[in-house]
Amino acid sequence: MLTFTIRRLVLSIPTLLIIALVIFLLLQLAPGDPMAQVPLTVPPEVKEKMREALGLGQPLHVQFLKWLVQVFWIEPKVFIDWLTRESWLLGWLPDTALYQGELRVISWQTRSPVMDIVVQRLPQTLWVVGMAYVVGILIAIPIGIYSAYRQYSIFDQAGTFVTMIGFSIPPFFTGPLLIVIFSVQLGWFPFIYDTTHVVNDWDSFVYQLRQMIMPVMVLALQTTAQISRFMRASVLDNLNQDYVRTARAKGLSEAVVVMIHVLRNSMIPVITVIALGVPGIFGGAIITEVVFSVNGIGQLLITALFANDLPMVQTLTFIFAVLIVLFNLIADLLYGVLDPRIRYD
Amino acid sequence: ERGEDGELSILYWQAPSILTPYLSGGTKDLESSSMIIEPLGRYDEKGNLVPYLAAEIPTVENGGVSEDLTSITWKLKEGLLWSDGTPVTSEDVVFTAEYCMHPEGGCAQLAKFEGVQSVEALDELTVKVTFNEPKPFPYGPFMGAQSPIIQKAQFAECLGPKAPECTEANFGPIGTGPFVVDEFKPNDVIQMSANPHYRDPNKPAFATVTFKGGGDATGAGRAVLETGEFDYAWNLQLAPDVLAKMEAAGKGVLEIGFGTLVERIMLNMTNADPSLPEGERSTAKHPHPFLSDPAVRQALSMAIDRVLLTEVGYGQAGRPTCDLVPAPAIYESGDTSCHEQDIEGAKALLDEAGWVDSDGDGVRDKDGVKLSILYQTSTNAVRQDFQALIKQWWSEIGIETELRNVNASVFFGGDPGSPDTFQKFYADVQMYANNFDGTDPEAYMAAQTCGKAPRPESQWQGENISRICVPEYDEMVAELGRTGDLNERAELVKKLQAMIINDGYMILPLVDRGRVSARSVTLGGVVLNTWDSELWNVADWHRID
Amino acid sequence: MLDQPIARIENLRVEFQTKDGPVLGVEDVSFSVNPGETVCIVGESGSGKSVSSLSLMRLVEFGGGEIAGGRLLFDRKDGGEIDLVKTDQSLMRTIRGNEIGMIFQEPMTALNPVFTVGRQLTEGLRLHRGLSKQQARARALELLRQVRIPEPERRLQQYPHELSGGMRQRVVIAMALACEPRLLIADEPTTALDVTIQAEILALMDRLKRETGTAVMFITHDMAVVAQMADRVVVMFRGNKVEEGTVEEIFETPQHDYTKALLAAVPKLGEMRGKAAPEPMRLLGVETHDTGPILGSDEPLLKVRNLTTRFAVKAGFFRRTVANVHAVEDVSFTLNKGRTLSLVGESGCGKSTAGRSILRLVEPQAGHVELGGVDVMALDTDGLRRARADMQMVFQDPFASLNPQMQLLDQVAEPLRNYGRTNRRELHDRVAALFDRVELPRSFMRRYPHELSGGQRQRVAIARALALNPKLIVADEAVSALDVSVQAQVLNLMMELQAELGLSYVFISHDMAVVERVSHDVGVMYLGRIVELGPRQAVFEDPQHPYTQALMKAVPIADPRRRKSERDLNFKPIPSPIHPVGYTPAPSEYNEVSPGHFVLTTDSGY
């Protein structure tokens, strides 16, 4: 398993380099200009000067190499410094001070290091998008199990119906709908997400829950729709297996048979599907984040795209690619861990 | 009493990304930073100049501006302190100029410093700005939200190419404004608190400010007008019926102010036919096959019902206009002839000019040229409604229209590689809004001169989007540059306008767009200003119960 | 029948609700099981054996079945007799696994793959006996020892897939025995296993029954096993009981026609004693083509010399080959036209690989294969494709080897199309002729595999193999998955075809009785090598190699008077065929004990 992991990790490096290059070229090819949001009152000569100051005039390979060095060499140094300085994990180590003030990946919009902003965005992304994923899964799994156990029952039919509806309605509709109902009409929840909110006591926790609940609901609907379908199919497969009959022949109760014997087996393919969805959390939820002003990674990406902030877009997309490759690997490894029949070597 | 009104919450649906306007130039960044750093003087809601850090506005009369119009001398108020407690001196002003004028800095407000020869500190509080040539309007530098004073001590290390590396300074400039930054999350939120060293000890009334960014205009409107979660929301570009419905909830009121922003249709004077070789499309080499005919242009204008457009798209936040410079009042032409839609007149005009539907397909033509228009604009709900309406009217007078909408970031971006930028203008007509900074339209008028047309040689940069090339116009613009007297200048501007717009129909102004913001009913002191930052008087804002 | 029976099944009727209406699983079955007795239930596939036993556990309900009539009387431990049909499921749960234990057909799938053996063993114990974790573990160990699993402590931590098939089946048996049930139902516990392992399991069950006095209901379709195990026999046919009696009665004086037919179809080891050439079985009720012995010719068709096939085991960072599975090691033989050479041996000894290597469906490492003068090893891809027209293969699993999504007509026509015959009419006629040849109705051409019975499917597979008029057919376990009666028909068919068309077969099987019936020559394989090769008569009547001798002993004989005892068996587990890269095995050398009868002298690992 270890060699397998290391092998896959090493092999993923060239893959990632190619991905980085393709993304880079794509973004270069894409029309757009970081000056698009500068008002028209600013004359073109000034805009030209600003572009130069951003390094836009440099040849492509120079820009790409610079970015590579920054991402693969300088940013890790900053990260290690941070680890040994502040984190609770490695803070006890002597401070490394590897970073000597070299130029990091700088966003064109904010003129600040991209990674700092990404770190700033993580909490709300994880709270909202991550929580929605978790909630979605927690709802989907029981639905999936029960639908399969009572295949073709009313519950199963209704489940199919509702999940397909949930799947087919876009979030730019469900979002405002919830806002109109719960914020405007009923006044229950705030809908402008407060990213500065600190949870330190019960009340602030309740507030956090209230401000999260609507975006989480919108996003969870989609997750639930997909995962419950997978879960249902997987449980159906397993319910017909011989070992289920064996378990029943031992006199085990239905609850034990389904929740222990069947569930464990059914979860194997589902968990890998879930793992493959995790990079999506990091990718954020563009439309939902905008609708609720969550300002997570998704909103960062879309504003950077519209502002043509190439270093930001490039870095975000690349991190996303890294996560995709990584979670592909994790999904494979999980398969091996969960299913004792599979062994990687 | 400073700080007695607690918290102020402001919502900008486009989030500020940096707090130094010199590095960004985006409106959202200018406005947010205007709460923190201030210029020597600002424009008020009527476009008058008012001193901020300066003791008074220098003029020829008070001797602040030299007779020959080549220099201006500013005097700072006494006893001004930065928010860190150090005194503001003329050195800071000089440094600000140095910072922006650094050749490698890529300063976004360089235009403000155009023609500046030198900036020198005469003493602790006096600064003299000398220009290369006489400047009839010398209030470019240090005036308005675009050109605030930054602290030398803080930015001394950030000159030129180093500017982007000073993240800390860019995210938390030390200023003289009513608030200081506590925390800035770019593109998300700014937390501010009252500046302890603000020059008026009783202001600001609010102790803290949460300046939230992000979301969309609809959400922003709802948050102020319908749920009252926020006190102030900026730039609510929403359909008038939607806004009216929101306002009816009674939690907030709309604030509307008019400035120089005009939604217009630019007609392409050159041929954008895709069959032309690349590099010759939309250039002076090929005049437009039918838009070079004034009758067609006039007919296009006559067919448009500007009153209806305004009603549908902007409601009270817009006014139909026939002018490119609808304000300040002295420049207004008073021409309202275009307000009346005249379909029949337009038809007659076209008939007369020989444009008739000779092949019976409902589209007029002449000499094998069909009146078939490609009409592009940026993606935006109101503009799409406008497109649909105008297409309909034009079809009524026998002109066929193909609509295209382009993503705003591409449309307004200057990427010479993209065929869809407004500068390239690979279409027959296009629609967007533009305005000018401050109150002086000279540069704005000068932009329509022949030499400023975007061309391949200029990397498609240039402000004469319509590719207007009228020699008399160019001459008159030069004359404007030499004229100092305000009234004479106004006359000239009106003539210029008439030449290409009121009579020339090369640009079809549609709507004078006001700014619409919303404030909570409990927020007092808001004076919407379109000449400067909307938050220009945030120090005076207070809570009313 | 003096004492009170443990279980009595009276007029059982079970229906399944399907989309097309009710299907009868069991129509009318009555029999009883007495304490300490082994009742064997026989019958061919689909006759309702499993359904009867599942009804007794009230597990049919979970498969969509419904007990539509009859009574299932069960004598509980504490005396009372209850009707299981009327018992509710919660009470059933205290009976299942506790008073009635059940062993299932497939050891491979009957265990939950993601839980350790220990956990699955102790589950029932803790539930029914209320044992603590330690106690349950102790009992589990004891059980594993009882079923003679080596290293029981280690096994408890292992997952099912880490055990061999035989061991897995023993775990299943241990599980069924855990709570010392009074009735043990064994549903084809050995069908999927090798002869050697089967022999061991049967012996084990016999011993357990004697030691604990449990009543056993043993379900099988293998008459040889019945002969070995049963006290009494119940014969089922299409959902009905057709005959019941003691084992001797059934075997010696069968009453019912079906029973007679069944017995006639069973090949018995030793039947061919004294005959040199194979001959078709005489089946009841099927008009025989009376072909007599099939002699074959002396003209060599297939020559295999020093065939060696290894599978690389890759590991480590660079995925370098670190070891090889020596699946076929230096195998040589010659097959004459019109004759059958059988390869026999235990599972994993390399029979299939040898067969596939000859057709180059797997690439051999070394060796020489010559078919009718063509050097198969030297052919390029295209040449090989053409050469395959002369050599075809029939696979073990008649269901798996047919594409479930294709009509049979297309499947049989496929080889013809591959070799350029595309005229639709011609194709159709040819396929129809092939269907006639294998005695399938022509109307079947438009059917799908699932619409056929196992035997019919295997005939389709044979028809497909015959389509190109090959000279050689490699039949890899071609009859192993079939019912005895069907198996007999397919075997007869193959022999008739051989007689008529002069086909040669490489017949791969682990069933010694079948091999005895069909072969001219026999090669016994062990660990990749042929340990003994020679004319069938010589090898079967005079086995020389110790492995061959052990194998012959393990074969159950369909004769209740010739039961084997556990003492006769002495099998060692097969050593691993995996060797590190540098390992060079010694070449195979043979000693010719009689003309054409070779015995390996090199160390075979046995």
Place this chain on the structure above:
Amino acid sequence: MTDPTPDKITPIAALQDTAPLRPPRSQWRDVWDQLKHHKGAMLGGGFLLFVTLAVLFGELIWQLDPKKLDIRNKDIRPIFSAIWDSAAKVDWAHPLGTDNLGRDHLAQILAGGRASMAVGWAAMLLTMLIGTTIGVLAGFFRRLDGPLMRFTDLVLSLPILPLMLVAVTLFRQPLRANFGPETGMFILIVGVIGVTSWMQTARIVRGDILALKEREFVLAARASGTTARNIIFRHLLPNVLSPIMVSATLGLATAIITESALSFLGVGFPSDFPTWGKMLADAVPRMQEFPERVMLPGIMISVTVLSVNYLGDGLRDALDPRIRGR
């Protein structure tokens, strides 16, 4: 002691195969017969047929031009809102009302449906084509597996918006010249959606092919001289049909929604070209006053997706001879 022997059992019958009794039928008749019994599929298919016919031929019956503005008749409510709100402004000339510029809603739903359905089907077909091809190649040819799967990772991480912008820049002009502005944009959108959403299908197909490849019938086909190409087309593809159908039903929904999201973000069809997704997006700000404007396109999208899903379920069952036989 034993039961009396039933007469019908003769030894001949005993050893004969239990042959299924039904006469053979043609394959497609079978599929149809099976499909007919699937209630969901019939309902779904019926609705789909209805919608397709409606969007194709509806304009012949309802002849109002969806692009025609009639500003005086703007904001008319649908006829049924008169039931609960007698003051509502309704007009039989516009049974589903009009929008804020007075365009007839019914005509727009019809025209929008044509665009949405076309995008949905075309993008879905393209997705399936690419996904299946890549999945089959990766699963069948060992050597291609690694590179193709890495390629999948690559496409997964590509952001769709810049891709769309690049595509617009590069291809809009030639497509417009050859196909006209609307069809050109249609091809572009379908292309981009297709190119960015095949990955899930590819993964699933690859997994199934890997498993199928080891099945004996593939070996049997190889043994009887079938070429790799024919193995793929005759044996493997029909057997992965079922997972492909599942992805296809989801793919259709995703395509319709992606198109609307692209419109929402401003890179979709020309503004006067209605699609259901765009109608929905445009109506969201006014959903309190005019709920029908969001409900109608929303319901159309959902119900279409549901119908496709049910039809897919039914077809999957019908196409599988194993299930069909039951």
